[in-house]
Amino acid sequence: MEKTYSIIDIETTGGYRSxxxxxxxxxxxxxxxxxxxxxxxxxxxxISIPYGITRLTGINNExxxxxxxxxxxxxxxxxxxxxxxxxxxxxFFDFNFIKHEFRELGYSFNRDKLCTVRxxxxxxxxxxxxxxxxxxxxxxINITARHRALGDALATVELLKLILSKNEFGKEQFVExxxxxxxxxxxxxxYESLPEKPGVYYFYSKEGGLLYIGKSKNIKKRVASHFRPxxxxxxxxxxxxxxxxxxxxxxxxxLAALLFENSQIAQLRPPYNVALKSSYFPINVILCExxxxxxxKRTTLKNxxxxxxxxxxxxxxxxxxxxxxxxxxxxxQDSIDFETKKSxxxxxxxxxxxxxxxxxxxxxxxxxxxxxILQLAGRKRGESCHLMVEDYxxxxxxxxxxxxxxxxxxxxxxxxxxxxSYIRALDLRExxx
Numbered sequence: 287m288e289k290t291y292s293i294i295d296i297e298t299t300g301g302y303r304s305x306x307x308x309x310x311x312x313x314x315x316x317x318x319x320x321x322x323x324x325x326x327x328x329x330x331x332x333i334s335i336p337y338g339i340t341r342l343t344g345i346n347n348e349x350x351x352x353x354x355x356x357x358x359x360x361x362x363x364x365x366x367x368x369x370x371x372x373x374x375x376x377x378f379f380d381f382n383f384i385k386h387e388f389r390e391l392g393y394s395f396n397r398d399k400l401c402t403v404r405x406x407x408x409x410x411x412x413x414x415x416x417x418x419x420x421x422x423x424x425x426x427i428n429i430t431a432r433h434r435a436l437g438d439a440l441a442t443v444e445l446l447k448l449i450l451s452k453n454e455f456g457k458e459q460f461v462e463x464x465x466x467x468x469x470x471x472x473x474x475x476x477y478e479s480l481p482e483k484p485g486v487y488y489f490y491s492k493e494g495g496l497l498y499i500g501k502s503k504n505i506k507k508r509v510a511s512h513f514r515p516x517x518x519x520x521x522x523x524x525x526x527x528x529x530x531x532x533x534x535x536x537x538x539x540x541l542a543a544l545l546f547e548n549s550q551i552a553q554l555r556p557p558y559n560v561a562l563k564s565s566y567f568p569i570n571v572i573l574c575e576x577x578x579x580x581x582x583k584r585t586t587l588k589n590x591x592x593x594x595x596x597x598x599x600x601x602x603x604x605x606x607x608x609x610x611x612x613x614x615x616x617x618x619q620d621s622i623d624f625e626t627k628k629s630x631x632x633x634x635x636x637x638x639x640x641x642x643x644x645x646x647x648x649x650x651x652x653x654x655x656x657x658x659i660l661q662l663a664g665r666k667r668g669e670s671c672h673l674m675v676e677d678y679x680x681x682x683x684x685x686x687x688x689x690x691x692x693x694x695x696x697x698x699x700x701x702x703x704x705x706x707s708y709i710r711a712l713d714l715r716e717x718x719x
Contacts, residue, residue, distance in 0.1 A: 291316045291400070292370040293446060295439040296380050297343045299331050303386045307331030308356060309345050311384075312435035313366045314443055318450060321443065325366055326436040328353035343433045356387045364395070372397035375418045375442050394478055402445050409452040421445065467515040471530035477513075480506040483665075484543045485536040486550060489558070492530035498558040501547035503540045525558045538665040538685070541708050542673065545680050548704065549696040569603045571595040573648045579632065580641040582607045582648065596703045614643045660709075673705075680705050 293314045300306035309331050315323035328345065330353045340346045363384070374380035377399045388395035403416050413424050418438060422429055427444045431437030468474050471492045480487070482504050489498040489512075502508030509532065517523055537543040551559050572595070574581045584603050597603035615627040632640055656678050662671040669687035673680060680701050683693040695701065 289318065290322065290370045291318070291373045291446065292367040292397075293373045293439050293442050294367075294380050294384075295374060295435045295442065296383055297345055297433065297435050298383060299333060299335050299339055303383055306383075307333055308383055308387060309335060309339075309343070309350055310435040311359070311363070312439040313363065314439050315366060315370065316443055316446065323366060325362060326439070327359060329359065330355045345434075357391055360388065360391060360393070364393075367397055370397065371400055373400045373402060373442070373446060375402045375438070375445070377401035377403075396478060402442055402449065405449045406445065409449050418442065418445075466510055466513045467526070468513055469526055469529045471528075472532070476532050477506075477509065480509055480532065480534060481536065482506045483536055484538060484540050485534050485665075486543055486547045487532060487534040489525065489529045489556075490531040490533070491528050494531075496554060496556045497528055498525055498556050499547055499550050499554065501537075501540075501543040503543070505534050505536075521558070536665040537683075538669070538671050539662040541660075541705075542662055542671060542683055544704055544708075545673070545695060545701050546683065546693065548698055548701050552698050553696045569597045569600060571597065571603050571606055573645060575641075575645075579637045580644050582610060582644070596706070610644070610647045613647045675705065678702060678706075 293316055295312050296308050297310040298306050298308050308329050310326070310328050312326035313324070314321055328350050330350045332355060335345060335347050335350070372381055378401070381397070381399055385395045406413070406416050406421055410421070410425070413421055415421065418441060419429065419432055421427075422441050422445065425445070425448060427441050427448075429437050429441040466477075468477060484501075484503045485505050486499060486501045487505050487509055488496060489500075491497055500508060500512075512522070512526055512529075517526065535546070537546055570585045572583055572585055574583045584600070584607075595606070597606065611628070615631055628640075657676045660673040660675065662673055662683075664671050664685060664687065666687070669685055672684045672686070674682045674684065679697045680695050681697065682695055685691040685693075
């Protein structure tokens with residue numbers, strides 16, 4: 287059956303969904319050979335359009351004052367895109383803005399999607415930039431009105447035509463590889479109702495048995511990756527086919543989700559989760575004070591090590607070491623340069639000062655207290671989350687809003703190492719217990 291593409295472009299009051307609205311939309315339906323339908327309109331965003339956006343798009347408050355509001359064109363958008371493939375240049379920007387507008391109306395808007403940025407990179411390689419303006423300029427595609435919805439959508443149609451002509455496997459390949467293969471025993475509405483927020487999710491069999499626990503910054507997006515039709519591993523396919531129900535628990539932040547997932551796997555041991563390994567962060571960095579001068583060394587992490595400076599691989603651990611040297615040797619990232627600067631420093635200032643600075647900079651990146659509280663994002667507006675750490679061990683998550691929820695963590699060595707990896711990377715706020 288011939289696919290119809292709905293090529294869509296929108297203009298908005300800003301670059302982020304939160305707090306911004308759509309000011310213009312264009313939809314062009316294209317069957318792979320010719321345009322079979324077209325719609326475009328300004329939209330009253332019901333908020334003021336910033337001056338910087340007006341300079342970019344040319345759309346001002348006067349132009350949209352009498353334009354229809356989104357809810358007044360929502361039915362037209364649904365009708366024009368029903369059963370079609372949603373196509374845009376950077377598709378997740380346009381799609382998620384529109385999806386957000388529909389969500390505020392209480393409607394779940396979902397379509398198969400294609401991104402012409404990704405397709406252009408695959409089938410039209412070698413360009414310095416794949417922004418719509420630059421790629422069209424390189425390819426000789428005229429944009430009649432840049433940063434206006436209809437002009438950009440018409441240019442995207444021409445770009446899609448060129449991409450389709452380069453795809454020797456045919457148009458179907460694009461779409462089929464993107465479709466979800468929902469398990470036969472899973473009601474699609476269960477998947478569609480999943481939140482696009484951080485948390486932990488649970489897969490259950492039709493008998494109600496727990497199959498798998500996972501976590502993500504975006505639960506729905508991560509679950510979708512389990513249902514791809516192009517999976518090859520037998521274990522992945524078996525898991526997908528066994529799923530009959532999905533439950534989830536929001537966590538508010540990636541770190542909270544990561545720790546809670548690890549805790550739940552250790553407690554519940556689902557059959558499709560890989561066994562937790564103590565070697566998840568197998569490399570340890572230590573300050574060797576027996577060396578003359580002092581030296582940072584990599585060692586194999588032992589089970590009884592706290593893991594305050596443990597890393598997943600040699601590259602990560604070397605980056606940590608490099609940053610410490612860089613902080614007081616005033617040098618670049620090249621290891622040869624480090625040795626040169628180190629010799630110059632020792633000759634000029636002596637070993638005692640070198641040792642003191644190395645120790646000081648190493649200790650600066652290690653938590654000074656073994657028990658403390660980390661403040662994390664809550665799960666909703668007005669809620670806070672605190673991670674309680676005792677003797678370097680994550681003990682519990684406390685969510686505070688109108689009510690307090692405390693979640694005890696089943697601590698594992700991996701959780702300790704995950705925690706301190708995040709502390710080093712994210713500079714989380716610390717407070718005394």
